[in-house]
Amino acid sequence: MKIVSVLAHLVRIPLASPYVISRGMLDAFTNVVTEMRTDEGLIGYGEAVPVSLIGDPVQFKSVIDTRLAPRVIGRDPADIESIVDDCLVACDGVVAAVAGIDLALWDLVGQALRVPVSTLLGGGGLDSSAARPGVLVDYTMSVDTPEAMAHRAREVSAFGFPGVVVKVDCKSIDVDVARVRAVRDALPQTSTMRVDCNGGYTPEQAFAFIDRIAGMQVEFIEQPVHASDLAGLKACRGRGLRVAADESLSTPLDALRLVSADACDVLNVKVPKAGGLLQSKRIAAIASAASLPLVVGGGLTFGISRFASQHLAASCTSTVGHCHEGPGPASQALIDDLTTPRVTRQQVGDHAGRVPVSTLPGLGCAVDPQKIAHYRIA
Structure with missing residues (x-):
């Protein structure tokens, strides 16, 4: 061929x-x-x-x-x-x-x-009878007022999402703290909550922000400082929250640098940003060797990358037990998509907070x- x-x-x-x-x-x-x-x-x-x-x-x-x-x-x-x-x-x-x-x-x-891509990657292709019947997914919330974000958190939790990611805009620590507190108060105690800064704070601002939200049952804080500031990322650790690297992580070489610098507690890999599934599996191997959890992030992807992210999450042991945004439906309000089937929020509700991983050949979508x-x- x-x-x-x-x-x-x-x-x-x-x-x-x-x-x-x-x-x-x-x-x-x-x-x-x-x-x-x-x-x-x-x-x-x-x-x-x-x-x-x-x-x-x-x-x-x-x-x-x-x-x-x-x-x-x-x-x-x-x-x-x-x-x-x-x-x-x-x-x-x-x-x-x-x-x-x-x-x-x-x-x-x-x-x-x-065979499905997850089988090629080492995951075997999951179905409803498997030990892992699907991939846990969470919902990422766009920056808004604390009240609006709390309302949205209640909606997505009722729909079946087991966790949320709270975006903050890093313009005001007080307002960002209010956003986190409002969402936490709106969620069930069993829901996970992560906070994503997209690299918007200086280290000093990040320290102050982390100190104020550390008692709010935040699973981890993602990229509190600029992507290039591994020293600042490392300094954010040990303040009561685990720290995840996202913008600092694109390639396997980035993963090696993060691990060598002891700069994070969690690696967040985005399949498209890494350059595809081969590079993502290489990052997953580094995460496994360093005993770090791997979260499969999403980004601005159509359904093609979401199916690919499902196969990646289903093929790695370091992803087990964690929520992932990339394999799930786009949290952003896309008016349409290119794939059939389309990854939908209904799947999340129907599968107890998970999305099933296709067992069809290839990526599993037309x-x-x-x-x-x-x-x-x-």
Whole structure:
């Protein structure tokens, strides 16, 4: 089997309501969807996704078209490690673009072998009779007033989400503390709650914020300081809350640096940001070797990456017992998606706070070409 074509589509799907974090506001997701075809008629799909308000999808498409696709065409998609490593060299540092190639390769190989990607990754493919019937997921809440966030927390908890992630904008410690307190008071005691700063605080501000929320049953605080400040991240530890690294973590090399610096208690991997599933599994191996929990984050992804995140979470022991945002439905109000089936909130309610992991071949989703055409932009 040989790859005969790679097409990269720039796709924009609007949000029904704005999504606000410490770095700004979004009104749509604009990602690159890749379509990889083989000489045997199989089609695999991938996705390259910018980090929230960081990264240019137009650049991603250019990198895929000019640098990556020429290295892929004519090769056997089963040579995943060799192809991805070649693409990592060729991508000129735009690692997130490589996910568009990586996910499509795994999708093709799973289809060819008629097994789900989780089986290829070592997870076996989960179903309702398995010991782990699905992946626990939580809900990420956009920045809003404390009252509005408390109302939303009650809604998603009643719907079946076992936990929430509270976004703060890092403009006022007092207001951010009020947001956390309001959400905690609105949740059942059994619900988990995480707080995500998206790197918006200075170390001194982060210390003050952590000291004030440490007694509010916060599972951990995510990226309280800038991505490059590993010393500041480490200094945030030991103040009563575990610290998770997200913006500081893209590649396996980043994971090694975080572990070597003793800078965090939790690693948060985003499949598209890491460059795909191969790189994510390498990060998972580092987390396992360091005895650190691994959380599979989401970001501004369409359904393609959400199915991929499900397979990753289902194939790692370091993810067990933790909630994940990436495998679940988008917390942001996307008006539509490209995949059938679509990852939905109804699944979470129907499966006691989990999403089932597809046992169909490949990623386990069909991608609608008509929707790609409808939402494609120049």
